[in-house]
Amino acid sequence: xxxxxxxxxxxxxxxxxxxxxxxxxxxxxxxxxxxxxxxxxxxxxxxxxxxxxxxxxxxxxxxxxxxxxxxxxxxxxxxxxxxxxxxxxxxxxxxxxxxxxxxxxxxxxxxxxxxxxxxxxxxxxxxxxxxxxxxxxxxxxxxxxxxxxxxxxxxxxxxxxxxxxxxxxxxxxxxxxxxxxxxxxxxxxxxxxxxxxxxxxxxxxxxxxxxxxxxxxxxxxxxxxxxxxxxxxxxxxxxxxxxxxxxxxxxxxxxxxxxxxxxxxxxxxxxxxxxxxxxxxxxxxxxxxxxxxxxxxxxxxxxxxxxxxxxxxxxxxxxxxxxxxxxxxxxxxxxxxxxxxxxxxxxxxxxxxxxxxxxxxxxxxxxxxxxxxxxxxxxxxxxxxxxxxxxxxxxxxxxxxxxxxxxxxxxxxxxxxxxxxxxxxxxxxxxxxxxxxxxxxxxxxxxxxxxxxxxxxxxxxxxxxxxxxxxxxxxxxxxxxxxxxxxxxxxxxxxxxxxxxxxxxxxxxxxxxxxxxxxxxxxxxxxxxxxxxxxxxxxxxxxxxxxxxxxxxxxxxxxxxxxxxxx
Amino acid sequence: xxxxxxxxxxxxxxxxxxxxxxxxxxxxxxxxxxxxxxxxxxxxxxxxxxxxxxxxxxxxxxxxxxxxxxxxxxxxxxxxxxxxxxxxxxxxxxxxxxxxxxxxxxxxxxxxxxxxxxxxxxxxxxxxxxxxxxxxxxxxxxxxxxxxxxxxxxxxxxxxxxxxxxxxxxxxxxxxxxxxxxxxxxxxxxxxxxxxxxxxxxxxxxxxxxxxxxxxxxxxxxxxxxxxxxxxxxxxxxxxxxxxxxxxxxxxxxxxxxxxxxxxxxxxxxxxxxxxxxxxxxxxxxxxxxxx
Numbered sequence: 027x028x029x030x031x032x033x034x035x036x037x038x039x040x041x042x043x044x045x046x047x048x049x050x051x052x053x054x055x056x057x058x059x060x061x062x063x064x065x066x067x068x069x070x071x072x073x074x075x076x077x078x079x080x081x082x083x084x085x086x087x088x089x090x091x092x093x094x095x096x097x098x099x100x101x102x103x104x105x106x107x108x109x110x111x112x113x114x115x116x117x118x119x120x121x122x123x124x125x126x127x128x129x130x131x132x133x134x135x136x137x138x139x140x141x142x143x144x145x146x147x148x149x150x151x152x153x154x155x156x157x158x159x160x161x162x163x164x165x166x167x168x169x170x171x172x173x174x175x176x177x178x179x180x181x182x183x184x185x186x187x188x189x190x191x192x193x194x195x196x197x198x199x200x201x202x203x204x205x206x207x208x209x210x211x212x213x214x215x216x217x218x219x220x221x222x223x224x225x226x227x228x229x230x231x232x233x234x235x236x237x238x239x240x241x242x243x244x245x246x247x248x249x250x251x252x253x254x255x256x257x258x259x260x261x262x263x264x265x266x267x268x269x270x271x272x273x274x275x276x277x278x279x280x281x282x283x284x285x286x287x288x289x290x291x292x293x294x295x296x297x298x299x300x301x302x303x304x305x306x307x308x309x310x311x312x313x314x315x316x317x318x319x320x321x322x323x324x325x326x327x328x329x330x331x332x333x334x335x336x337x338x339x340x341x342x343x344x345x346x347x348x349x350x351x352x353x354x355x356x357x358x359x360x361x362x363x364x365x366x367x368x369x370x371x372x373x374x375x376x377x378x379x380x381x382x383x384x385x386x387x388x389x390x391x392x393x394x395x396x397x398x399x400x401x402x403x404x405x406x407x408x409x410x411x412x413x414x415x416x417x418x419x420x421x422x423x424x425x426x427x428x429x430x431x432x433x434x435x436x437x438x439x440x441x442x443x444x445x446x447x448x449x450x451x452x453x454x455x456x457x458x459x460x461x462x463x464x465x466x467x468x469x470x471x472x473x474x475x476x477x478x479x480x481x482x483x484x485x486x487x488x489x490x491x492x493x494x495x496x497x498x499x500x501x502x503x504x505x506x507x508x509x510x511x512x513x514x515x516x517x518x519x520x521x522x523x524x525x526x527x528x529x530x531x532x533x534x535x536x537x538x539x540x541x542x543x544x545x546x547x548x549x550x551x552x553x554x555x556x557x558x559x560x561x562x563x564x565x566x567x568x569x570x571x572x573x574x575x576x577x578x579x580x581x582x583x584x585x586x587x588x589x590x591x592x593x
Numbered sequence: 594x595x596x597x598x599x600x601x602x603x604x605x606x607x608x609x610x611x612x613x614x615x616x617x618x619x620x621x622x623x624x625x626x627x628x629x630x631x632x633x634x635x636x637x638x639x640x641x642x643x644x645x646x647x648x649x650x651x652x653x654x655x656x657x658x659x660x661x662x663x664x665x666x667x668x669x670x671x672x673x674x675x676x677x678x679x680x681x682x683x684x685x686x687x688x689x690x691x692x693x694x695x696x697x698x699x700x701x702x703x704x705x706x707x708x709x710x711x712x713x714x715x716x717x718x719x720x721x722x723x724x725x726x727x728x729x730x731x732x733x734x735x736x737x738x739x740x741x742x743x744x745x746x747x748x749x750x751x752x753x754x755x756x757x758x759x760x761x762x763x764x765x766x767x768x769x770x771x772x773x774x775x776x777x778x779x780x781x782x783x784x785x786x787x788x789x790x791x792x793x794x795x796x797x798x799x800x801x802x803x804x805x806x807x808x809x810x811x812x813x814x815x816x817x818x819x820x821x822x823x824x825x826x827x828x829x830x831x832x833x834x835x836x837x838x839x840x841x842x843x844x845x846x847x848x849x850x851x852x853x854x855x856x857x858x859x860x861x862x863x864x865x866x867x868x869x870x871x872x873x874x875x876x877x878x879x880x881x882x883x884x885x
Contacts, residue, residue, distance in 0.1 A: 057687060104865050107872060111628045111690065115819045116868060119861030122816070126858040240812070244694060251691060284706045291702040297695030301688050302678060 031157040035229065037269045038164035039222055042171045044249035044261030046218030051247065052255030052311070053179055054211050055191030058105055058117035061219055061246045063124035066238030067094045068220025069227040070128065070135060073144045076228070083147035087224045091217045097124075098216025102209045109194075121240050128235035140234025147228045160229055167225055171218050175258055177457055178214065182450035182467070185443045187211055188256075189432050196430035199392065200444045200510055201418035202451070210453050241290065248293045252300055254307030256434075263309050268293055311434065312490060343406050345370040345514055345545045346422075351390055351400035353383075353569070360386040361397065362569035368514065373536070373546040375556040375577070378566035379589060384549045385427065387566070388516050392424045393417040404514070419446070423512035427519050429503045433492040437483060437502055440491050441474040444509035477505040481535060497528045504535065515539065517548045521555055533558055553581060553590070565590075595727045600845045606734045608841025609741035612834040613796035614814050615821035616745060617789035619833035622822060624765040624785045627689060631671050631696040632793060633815030634704070637808060639664035639794025640801040641704055644713050653717045661794045668790025669783055671696055677779075697811065705808040712805035715798065737799050744792050745834055751788075752830070761785060765828065813857070820864045826877020835875060839863060 043065060050056040072090035075081040081089065101120050108116055128135050135141070147154045147163065154163050178184050189197040190204050197204055227233050245268070253264020272289035280288055300307065344367035353361040361383045368374050376384050389395040391402055393414040401410045409417055432440050448470060449455045450463050478484045481501040486494060494502060500520065507515055520536065521529045536559060539546050550556050556563055557577040565573040565580055567589050573580060580586055614636055621629045643660030647653060675696050679689050721732045752758040763771040764781045772778055797814070800806055818833075821840055825832030843863050844856045851859065867874065 057690075104868060108868055110686065112823060112868065112872075114628075114690065115816070115823060116861075116864065118816055119820070119864050122861055123858045126855055130852070130854045241698075244698065247691075283709070287702040287705040287710075291699055291706070294695045294698030294702065298675060298692050298699065301684065301692035301695065302675075305684065305688050 028157050031161050033269060033273055035157070035161050035164045037266050038161070038168040039226060040246070040249050040265035040269055041168045041262050042222040042225075043219055043246045044253060044265045045168075045172055045175045045258050046215045046222070047246050048250045048253075048255060048258060048261045049175060049178070049187070049211055049215045049218075051250050052257065052260075053184060053191065054187040054208065056105070056208065056211070057110070057114050058101075058120075058212075059114055059240070059243045059247055060101065060117040060121040060124070061215070062238045062240070062242035063101070063121045064094050064098060064216040064219035065223045065226070065242070065246075066124065066128060066233075066235070067097050067216070068223025069233050069238070070141070070223070071220065072224040073141045073227040073233055074134065076145050077141060077143065083149060083224075083228060086228075087221065090220045090224045094220030094223070095213040095217040098212040098214075099209050101216070102212035105212070106205060106208055118240060121243050125235055125239060128238065135235070138234060138236075140232060141227075142232045144227050144231045144233070146231065154228075164225055164229075167221055171221060172258060172262070174457060175218065177459065178453075179258060181456035181459060181463075182443075182445075182448040182470075183207070183210075183453060183456035185435075185439055186451055188435055188439070189443045192432035192434060193430045195394070195414075196426065196432070197443075198394075198414040199418055199424055199426075199430075200506070201415050201423075201446060202443075203413075203415045214453070245293060248297055250307075252293075252296055252307055254310040256311030257307075257309055260307050260309035264307065267308070268296070271296075344368055345405060346391070346547075347403040347406075348387070348391065349401050349403075351387070351397045351402070353386055353390055353395060353397050360569050361390065361400075364400070364566070364569060364571055366564050366571045366574070368545055368547050369562075370545050371540055371543070372562055373540060373548065373560040375560040375563040376547055376549045376566060377551070377553065377556060377563055377580075377590070382566040383569035384566055385518055386569070388424055388518055388549070391417070391516065392422060418510065418512065421511075421513040422516065423507050423510040423514070424516035425503050425507050425518050425520065427522065429499055431491045431499055431502060431506070433490075435491055436487070437478065437489050437491055437494065438471075438474060438487040440502055441477055441505050441509045442470055444506045445470040445473065446511050474505075474509055477509050480508070481505045482531075497524055500524060500532065501535075504532075508539075513543065514545045515547070517546065519549050519551065522551065529555065553577060596849070597846075598726070598728045600848060601842070602728050602730055602734075604842035604845035605838070606730065606737055606841070607845060608838035609738045610796045610800065611814075611817050611821055611837035611841050613741050613744060614793045614818040615825070615833040615837040616748060616830050617792035618815065618818040619822040619825070619827070619830055620748070620761075620792075621785055621789040623828040623830070624761055625672075625676075625782050626686065626768075627672075627676055628686065628693060628819075629671075629676075629786075629789075630690065630693040630815055630819075631675070631700065632668075632789065632818070633811030633813075634697045634700040635664050635668045635671070635790045635811075636793040636797045636814050637701065637704060637806065637811035638667050639790075640715070640797035640806045640810070641708060641713070641808075642794075643798045644708070644715055644801065644806075647715060647717070653715070656715075657795070657798050660798055661791050664794035665787045665791040667700075668786040672783060672786040677782075697815070701808050701811060708808065710808055712807050713801060714805040715802045718802045720802075733799065733803055737803075740795050740799065744795070745830075748788070748792065748830060757784065817860055820860050823874055824864060824867045826874025829874070829876040832874060832876030 043061060047061045050058055068090045071093040072086035075086040075089050104116055105113055129137055154160055186197065186202050186207055190207060194204055249264040249268050250261055252268060254260025272292055275285050275288055346368040349365045351361045351364040364387060378384055390397050393412050396411045401408055404420055404422060409420060449466060450459060455463060475484060475487065478487055481504055483498060483501055483505060486498065491502060521532050524532060536546060548559060561576055563575060563577050563580050564571050565586055573583065573586055618629060618632050621627060621632065639660045642663035643656045646656035646659040651659065675692055676689060679692060718733055723730055752762055760776045761781055763776055764778050768778050797806060797810065817840060821836030822833045824839060825836030840860045840863055844859045847859045
């Protein structure tokens with residue numbers, strides 16, 4: 027019986043670790059294989075506090091959480107600079123360094139000898155001693171951690187995490203400070219792992235560094251991957267499967283000298299097989315979604331989103347002014363003293379041959395590239411060199427040639443995440459969401475649905491974005507852009523790759539934007555398309571604005587026509 | 594001063610062994626785009642294969658040849674059984690990386706079950722101590738540096754002066770273009786796995802001769818190799834060798850200031866500094882950021 031209870035306790039322990047690591051790996055796409063380090067920091071912090079400061083279980087846990095959270099923030103810093111394969115190696119490094127500290131900081135951790143005699147936990151006069159009491163404690167903690175993680179992932183905060191996983195650049199362009207989100211998710215994941223460490227220390231009553239190795243981090247990764255990344259329930263399942271499966275070795279009378287190796291061998295095989303045959307895991311992200319359910323009933327309240335009046339009264343100054351921008355890559359001058367203006371309430375066409383610097387101009391205006399020289403003013407305020415998310419928050423939103431949709435999120439979530447100033451994107455509000463948050467979320471949802479209606483995608487709101495046709499994806503990108511409520515919209519080739527009939531639909535939508543108080547700039551290759559859209563065209567060549575005028579005057583200029591057609 | 598010279602020599606010896614693993618890992622990563630963690634266990638398998646052959650009575654040189662051939666076969670096998678099917682279903686790089694990590698764990702523990710986790714030493718190398726100008730080392734250490742240098746130069750010559758080597762570099766630059774001009778990328782991948790595996794194995798064999806090896810020797814080796822490749826710049830074989838040398842020197846010269854038990858952390862310290870200061874590595878090409 028005690029054996030069964032012990033196994034159940036282990037499942038609860040790895041459920042906590044799996045759920046917290048899932049926040050990093052499954053939700054945010056941060057492949058940081060260093061979770062055993064957080065686990066260990068939590069264990070050591072609370073053990074040391076209990077042994078030396080005589081702190082009780084709850085206080086030890088609280089301080090352990092704080093310490094692991096802080097270390098999480100510190101660990102996050104180098105991790106933020108890299109992604110993909112690099113992040114894996116850097117996280118292995120952080121794991122190794124934390125392990126080295128546990129092993130070698132003899133004065134505090136006693137190294138290999140470890141810390142024995144950690145007191146059994148007492149909670150509000152209730153002393154935990156028997157295995158089943160421990161089980162109750164572990165289950166309660168696991169339930170609490172799961173509840174908190176679930177709150178987080180179902181909040182606007184969690185939505186941004188997924189957006190970061192899908193496309194960091196697009197997330198920044200929607201005004202989200204992705205660094206803040208990444209640091210916070212490291213802190214939360216570290217803190218939850220510390221809870222597990224604290225419980226573990228007080229359960230085994232002895233810890234040494236070898237419980238917190240790289241192998242342990244890989245095991246926690248296996249829990250998340252086998253269970254299903256991006257779904258918290260999957261991590262519970264993964265913990266159960268990976269804890270129970272090797273236990274069966276006990277009944278096969280495997281000699282104890284090789285049982286450890288066989289246990290590892292089993293989860294190694296599982297990792298390989300799952301990657302080959304079921305990379306989404308046993309219970310993956312979109313498993314619980316009803317497959318192509320009935321079309322959503324039209325439940326839109328505000329069919330046309332209130333056309334926000336321009337934030338500033340129309341003034342003499344253009345909304346956006348760019349002066350003398352220069353940007354070189356190596357020896358190539360992508361922008362060369364580029365100057366142009368975008369007057370409020372107009373649609374400006376940006377045309378020019380390939381390599382003229384059109385997209386580079388967008389990248390510099392929106393802060394994704396910093397210019398070598400020159401300045402950008404928005405509403406008369408200089409914004410040169412501001413971070414992309416700050417530029418976006420001021421009211422400049424841009425689309426991308428390659429769309430950069432959040433592919434594995436629903437159509438509705440793609441638009442919802444773009445809504446500005448969501449209080450639920452703050453960690454505290456996300457965890458303690460109340461009626462106010464729900465009202466706000468409902469309002470944002472209505473607005474998002476209204477924008478989907480505007481681009482005629484309402485019927486696809488619950489579809490996963492990657493299942494849309496290309497034309498639908500372009501419309502979704504527009505809806506996402508509009509949902510930011512930005513006043514200046516920079517559209518990078520909104521009609522490219524569309525069939526002629528759909529081009530007309532897209533143009534009609536773009537023309538409507540000025541009625542809603544928007545100022546628009548469109549990069550376009552096709553002069554005929556520009557003609558139907560804009561009275562004002564800026565012709566770029568060699569990174570310079572060489573002419574500004576109506577489409578007709580530009581087309582009538584033989585010099586420009588030669589440049590345009592590459593003659 | 595003597596201490597410094599001794600540590601310098603130790604650093605070069607360690608670095609040259611790291612370079613064998615790093616260059617071969619870098620070659621595979623640069624050509625196939627596979628983050629081949631399981632390279633670590635291929636490396637260990639080279640040593641254990643030699644150990645097994647030697648224990649069956651083969652002379653040391655023949656056992657080493659068998660071990661190297663075995664490693665090359667294992668590398669090819671992993672490419673065929675694990676990576677190729679994943680590439681066929683266009684799995685993401687991270688999926689392949691996880692599968693590679695899984696393969697490393699499986700084979701490492703298979704070695705542990707077959708040979709136990711006790712350290713194994715390859716006996717029989719005629720090892721003699723040498724002291725030159727107050728710096729001590731052994732003939733085995735000289736062999737390590739010589740083997741590493743020879744393999745490094747041979748690889749560079751092969752890549753630059755042979756038709757096959759040029760095909761490998763073409764695939765590394767652009768697999769699609771290479772395919773269009775008629776290069777069989779599948780065969781090039783197999784070749785690269787064979788060469789890379791055969792190049793890593795001698796390092797493990799020499800270490801097992803020097804101070805013995807354990808089944809988990811591959812994990813440490815592959816981590817250092819990965820760090821060296823990132824430090825040197827992904828896609829550059831000389832960069833990988835340079836990165837390996839820097840880590841070997843940093844670990845050994847670091848002993849003058851830092852207690853030796855922190856050696857494992859030093860390599861990652863170097864990595865963190867490079868990642869923060871020069872994310873594309875020392876000899877790597879600067880990442881293009883023009884079109885976002």
